[in-house]
Amino acid sequence: MYAKEYVADRFRELQDDICRQLEQADGAGKFREDEWLRPEGGGGRSRVIEGAVIEKGGVMFSAVHGPLPEKIALSMQLPPTDFFATGVSIVLHPHSPMAPIIHMNVRYFETGAGRWWFGGGIDLTPHYVIPDDARYFHKQLKEVCDRFDPGFYSAFKTQADDYFYLRHRQETRGVGGIFFDYLDERSGHSQEELFAFANAVGRAFAPTYVELLRRSVDRPWSDREKRWQMLRRGRYVEFNLVWDRGTKFGLETNGRVESILMSMPPEAQWVYNFTPEPESPEAQTLAWLRKDVSWV
Amino acid sequence: MYAKEYVADRFRELQDDICRQLEQADGAGKFREDEWLRPEGGGGRSRVIEGAVIEKGGVMFSAVHGPLPEKIALSMQLPPTDFFATGVSIVLHPHSPMAPIIHMNVRYFETGAGRWWFGGGIDLTPHYVIPDDARYFHKQLKEVCDRFDPGFYSAFKTQADDYFYLRHRQETRGVGGIFFDYLDERSGHSQEELFAFANAVGRAFAPTYVELLRRSVDRPWSDREKRWQMLRRGRYVEFNLVWDRGTKFGLETNGRVESILMSMPPEAQWVYNFTPEPESPEAQTLAWLRKDVSWV
Numbered sequence: 001m002y003a004k005e006y007v008a009d010r011f012r013e014l015q016d017d018i019c020r021q022l023e024q025a026d027g028a029g030k031f032r033e034d035e036w037l038r039p040e041g042g043g044g045r046s047r048v049i050e051g052a053v054i055e056k057g058g059v060m061f062s063a064v065h066g067p068l069p070e071k072i073a074l075s076m077q078l079p080p081t082d083f084f085a086t087g088v089s090i091v092l093h094p095h096s097p098m099a100p101i102i103h104m105n106v107r108y109f110e111t112g113a114g115r116w117w118f119g120g121g122i123d124l125t126p127h128y129v130i131p132d133d134a135r136y137f138h139k140q141l142k143e144v145c146d147r148f149d150p151g152f153y154s155a156f157k158t159q160a161d162d163y164f165y166l167r168h169r170q171e172t173r174g175v176g177g178i179f180f181d182y183l184d185e186r187s188g189h190s191q192e193e194l195f196a197f198a199n200a201v202g203r204a205f206a207p208t209y210v211e212l213l214r215r216s217v218d219r220p221w222s223d224r225e226k227r228w229q230m231l232r233r234g235r236y237v238e239f240n241l242v243w244d245r246g247t248k249f250g251l252e253t254n255g256r257v258e259s260i261l262m263s264m265p266p267e268a269q270w271v272y273n274f275t276p277e278p279e280s281p282e283a284q285t286l287a288w289l290r291k292d293v294s295w296v
Numbered sequence: 297m298y299a300k301e302y303v304a305d306r307f308r309e310l311q312d313d314i315c316r317q318l319e320q321a322d323g324a325g326k327f328r329e330d331e332w333l334r335p336e337g338g339g340g341r342s343r344v345i346e347g348a349v350i351e352k353g354g355v356m357f358s359a360v361h362g363p364l365p366e367k368i369a370l371s372m373q374l375p376p377t378d379f380f381a382t383g384v385s386i387v388l389h390p391h392s393p394m395a396p397i398i399h400m401n402v403r404y405f406e407t408g409a410g411r412w413w414f415g416g417g418i419d420l421t422p423h424y425v426i427p428d429d430a431r432y433f434h435k436q437l438k439e440v441c442d443r444f445d446p447g448f449y450s451a452f453k454t455q456a457d458d459y460f461y462l463r464h465r466q467e468t469r470g471v472g473g474i475f476f477d478y479l480d481e482r483s484g485h486s487q488e489e490l491f492a493f494a495n496a497v498g499r500a501f502a503p504t505y506v507e508l509l510r511r512s513v514d515r516p517w518s519d520r521e522k523r524w525q526m527l528r529r530g531r532y533v534e535f536n537l538v539w540d541r542g543t544k545f546g547l548e549t550n551g552r553v554e555s556i557l558m559s560m561p562p563e564a565q566w567v568y569n570f571t572p573e574p575e576s577p578e579a580q581t582l583a584w585l586r587k588d589v590s591w592v
Contacts, residue, residue, distance in 0.1 A: 034569065048568045058568070168547040168556075234560070241537035242547055251464040251538055260464075264530070264566035271562070272344045272354070273330065273554045 001191050007108045008063040008086040010195070012045070014106070014202045015061040015088050019047055021206035022059070022092070025213055028052035031059065036256055040066035042084075046259045050266075053099075053213055057092035058262030068111065069253045082112035087120070088202060089246075091263040092209065097229035099216035100126035100133070100174065101236060103263070104205040105246070106198040116191060118198045119181035121156065122205060123164045124212075125174030125236060127229045128281055129288040131295075133212055134175040138295035140208045141178050141201075148197040149189065153296075156180045161291040166239050171289040173239050228282050230269035237268050297487050303404045304359040304382040306491070308341070310402070310498045311357040311384050315343055317502035318355070318388070321509055322347035327355065332552055336362035338380075342555045346562075349395075349509055353388035354558030364407065365549045378408035383416070384498060385542075387559040388505065393525035395512035396422035396429070396470065397532060399559070400501040401542070402494040412487060414494045415477035417452065418501060419460045420508075421470030421532060423525045424577055425584040427591075429508055430471040434591035436504045437474050437497075444493040445485065449592075452476045457587040462535050467585040469535050524578050526565035533564050 019031050029051020037043040044062030051057075063086035073080060087107030094101070106120035124137050138157070145153035156178035164173040178201070183194055240247045240263050250260035276282035315327045325347020333339040340358030347353075359382035369376060383403030390397070402416035420433050434453070441449035452474035460469040474497070479490055536543045536559050546556040572578035 056566075056568070168550075168553050230563070237533060237564075238537060238557075241534060242544070248538070254464075257464050258569045261534075261566065262568055266567070267526070267563065267565045268533075269563045270352075270557065270560035272352070272558055 002195055004084050004086065004108070004110050007195060010199060011063075011086050011088050011106065011108070011202070012061050014199065015045065015047065015059055018088070018090065018202070018206045019049075019059050021210060022049065022054065022057070023051075025206075025210040026051035026053045029054060034258075036259070038064045038066070038256070040064075042066070044256070044259065046256070046262065048262060053094060053096075055093050055095040056266040058090065058259070060089045060259050060262060062087060062089075062259070071253065072249070078111060078113065078115075084110040090205065093233070093265045094213065094216070096216050096219070097127045097221050097225040098219035099213055100124050101233075101265075102205075102209050102212070104202070106202045108195070108198065115184070117182045117184040118194045119183065120198055120201060121160055121163075121177060121179035122201060122208075123160055123174060123177035123179070125232070126285070127232045128225070129175060129285045130215075131288075133215060134288075134293075135295050137175065137177065137208060137212065140204055142296050144197075144200050144204045145178065147200065148193065149187070152180075152197070153178065164239070165291065166235060166243065168242070169235065169238070171235070171286070172291060173236070173289075175288065175293070175295065176291075227269070228276075230267060231271060231274060233265035233268040234270045236263075236265055240264070298491055300380050300382065300404070300406050303491060306495060307359075307382050307384050307402065307404070307498070308357050310495065311341065311343070311355055314384070314386065314498070314502045315345075315355050317506060318345065318350065318353070319347075321502075321506040322349045324348035325350060330554075332555070334360045334362070334552070336360075338362070340552070340555065342552070342558065344558060349390060349392075351389050351391040352562040354386065354555070356385045356555050356558060358383060358385075358555070367549065368545070374407060374409065374411075380406040386501065389529070389561045390509065390512070392512050392515070393423045393517050393521040394515035395509055396420050397529075397561075398501075398505050398508070400498065402498045404491070404494070411480070413478045413480040414490045415479065416494055416497060417456055417459070417473060417475035418497060418504075419456055419470060419473035419475070421528070422581070423528045424521070425471060425581045426511075427584075429511060430584075430589075431591050433471065433473065433504060433508065436500055438592050440493075440496050440500045441474065443496065444489065445483070448476075448493070449474065454588075460535070461587065462531060462539065464538070465531065465534070467531070467582070468587060469532070469585075471584065471589070471591065472587075523565070524572075526563060527567060527570060529561035529564040530566045532559075532561055536560070 029049040031047040031049045034046045042064035047059045049057045065084040068081050068083040090104045092102050104122045110116045142153040160176040160179035163179045325345040327343040327345045330342045338360030343355045345353045361380040364377050364379040386400040388398050400418045406412045438449040456472045456475035459475045
C-alpha cells in the first residue's frame with residue numbers, strides 16, 4: 001500500500017510532465033504558476049497557459065486534507081471524518097475550431113476511516129466531430145484500460161457517456177471517453193495496481209492530445225467555424241456549471257474559484273434557438289452527440 | 297379573488313406593453329415571437345430582440361399547468377397535487393458596457409390544494425456601477441412598494457441582496473433591487489391587492505430601464521470597457537447556471553431550454569485570475585458589489 005504522500009508526489013510529477021509536453025506542442029505559450037494554500041489544510045499548484053495553439057488551458061495539481069465537508073460526508077453516508085484528496089485536473093481550449101477541447105482528471109481520495117479510492121477520466125469535446133479522430137482517441141484509452149483489466153474500457157466508456165451528458169439539451173458533451181469513480185479493492189485490484197492504472201491514464205493524456213492537435217493543424221477554418229466553436233463553448237459552460245459534480249462541489253465548499261473555473265472557455269456565445277442547416281457539418285456534429293456510439 | 301385565467305391574461309398584456317416600450321426605446325430591433333406548448337399542459341410566448349441598443353434580450357410569457365413535478369412538491373412539503381403557474385420573465389443585455397443588464401420577473405402560482413402566491417423581483421447588474429443610476433433605480437422600486445405596504449421595500453430589498461449573490465465569488469450580482477416569493481394572504485393583503493402589487497412591479501420595469509438606457513447614451517466606451525463587460529457577463533452566466541433557482545428548476549424539470557437560457561448573454565469571457573488595478577473604475581465597481589448598500 002502506497003502512502004498518500006507517495007501518490008501526491010507522483011501526481012505532482014505527472015503535472016510537470018504534462019506541462020512540459022504541452023508547452024513543446026504549443027511552441028509559444030508558457031505555463032504561469034500560482035501556488036495556493038487551503039485554509040483548512042493542504043493546497044495546490046495551478047498552472048495556466050495562453051499559447052499559440054492552446055488559447056486557454058489549465059493543468060492543476062492539488063493535495064488537500066482536513067475534516068470532510070459535511071455535505072460530502074452526508075452524500076457518501078460517512079460519519080464525520082478527516083479526508084485527504086490529491087489529483088491532477090486539466091481542461092484545454094484550443095484556438096482552432098477544428099481541434100477538440102479536452103478534459104482529464106485523475107484523483108486519489110482517503111478518509112480517516114481507512115477507506116481509499118481512485119477516480120478520474122478523460123473526455124473529448126470536438127467542436128466538429130471527426131470520426132477518425134474519435135476512433136483514434138478511444139483506441140488510445142482502450143489500450144490503456146486493457147493493460148489493467150479487460151472490463152475497464154467498456155465499463156468506464158459507458159460511465160463517461162452517462163456522466164458527460166447535458167440532460168437539458170439531450171446531448172453528450174462530446175464523443176465521450178472514460179470515467180471512473182470510487183475505484184477500490186472491490187474492483188479486484190490492489191491500491192498499487194489501481195494507482196498504476198490512474199497514472200497510466202494520466203500519462204496517456206499528453207501524447208494523445210498532442211497527436212489530435214497535430215492532425216488539426218492543416219484543417220482550414222473561417223468565421224463560420226469560429227462562430228460554431230463559440231456556441232459549442234457555451235455548451236461546455238452549461239455542462240460544467242449545471243451538471244459537473246466536481247465544479248458544483250468545489251463552488252459549494254469554498255474551493256479556490258479561479259482553479260475550479262479554469263475549465264471555462266476564454267470566450268463563449270449564446271444565440272437564441274440556433275439550429276444548424278440540415279446536412280451541414282454542424283448538424284452532422286450534433287447527430288454524433290449521443291450516448292452509446294461505439295468508437296472502437 | 298381573481299381567477300387564474302384573469303391573472304394570466306393581465307400578464308400577457310404586460311408582456312405586450314413591455315415589448316412595445318422596449319422596441320420604441322431600441323429604435324431598430326423588433327421582437328421575434330415563438331409560441332410553444334408544454335406537453336404536460338399550457339405553454340408560452342417567447343419573444344427575443346436583437347437590436348441597436350439591446351444586444352440580446354428576452355421577454356417571456358408563460359402559463360403552464362399539470363401535475364406538480366415531484367421535486368418541487370417535495371421541496372415545498374406538499375402532497376402530490378396539480379399546479380398552475382403564470383408569469384413574465386425578462387433579461388436584457390445592452391450593447392453598451394456603460395448601460396446595465398436588467399432582469400425582471402413576476403409570477404403567480406396556484407396548487408390544487410387551494411394555495412396561491414405571487415413571486416418576482418427586479419434587479420440591476422451594471423457593468424460599471426454608477427451610484428446615481430443605482431439610487432434612481434432603487435427609488436423607483438421603493439415608490440412602487442410603498443404604494444402597497446410600507447414594509448415591502450425594505451424586506452424585499454434585503455431578500456434581493458441575499459438572492460442575487462454569487463457565494464463562490466462573494467459578490468452580489470449587481471446593485472440588487474427587490475425579490476419576493478410565496479407572497480400570500482399571510483402578508484396581510486388579499487390576492488387582489490398582491491396581484492396589483494405584482495402588476496405594478498411589472499409596469500414599473502419598462503420606464504425605469506428606458507430611463508437608464510437614456511442616461512447611458514452619452515457615455516463613451518472603448519475596448520477596455522468592452523473587455524470588462526465580457527467578464528461581467530461571465531459572472532452573470534455563473535450566477536444563472538450555478539445559483540439561480542428558477543434556471544436550475546427549469547433545466548431539471550425539462551422546461552423549454554431556449555426560453556430558460558434566454559438570460560444568457562450574447563457573448564461572455566473568462567480570464568484566469570483577472571484582478572483590476574486598485575482605484576480603477578473596475579475595482580470601484582467590485583467594491584460596490586456587496587450586500588446591504590443603502591441606495592435610498
